Amino acid sequence: MDDRLEGLLRRKFRAAGRQYARAREAYNEGRDGSDTDAGDDRVPSLPRDDEGRARVVCRRHADRRAVAIDDDGRPACFDAGHPDCEGCAEDVRDGIVETW
Numbered sequence: 001m002d003d004r005l006e007g008l009l010r011r012k013f014r015a016a017g018r019q020y021a022r023a024r025e026a027y028n029e030g031r032d033g034s035d036t037d038a039g040d041d042r043v044p045s046l047p048r049d050d051e052g053r054a055r056v057v058c059r060r061h062a063d064r065r066a067v068a069i070d071d072d073g074r075p076a077c078f079d080a081g082h083p084d085c086e087g088c089a090e091d092v093r094d095g096i097v098e099t100w
């Protein structure tokens with residue numbers, strides 16, 4: 001392989017690796033640094049409406065909802081055993097659920 005091409009590829013791979021590391025670090029800081037608006041340390045902070053309900057996008061019905069979240073991180077519309085609802089509850093607890 002040509003030395004110039006090899007040098008170019010090394011620089012590009014290093015730059016991509018640094019960019020990946022920065023993105024990963026920013027993502028982890030964002031997840032770890034979440035505060036709780038509702039005062040419950042089991043459920044991360046989510047955008048809330050004026051009545052204190054979490055604003056989430058329902059996976060099952062693909063619509064925007066403002067719902068109460070219980071102490072176990074389950075939305076009020078949670079249907080036990082439904083895969084979309086189970087995944088949504090996990091995402092709510094992890095603080096990565098889609099919101100509006």
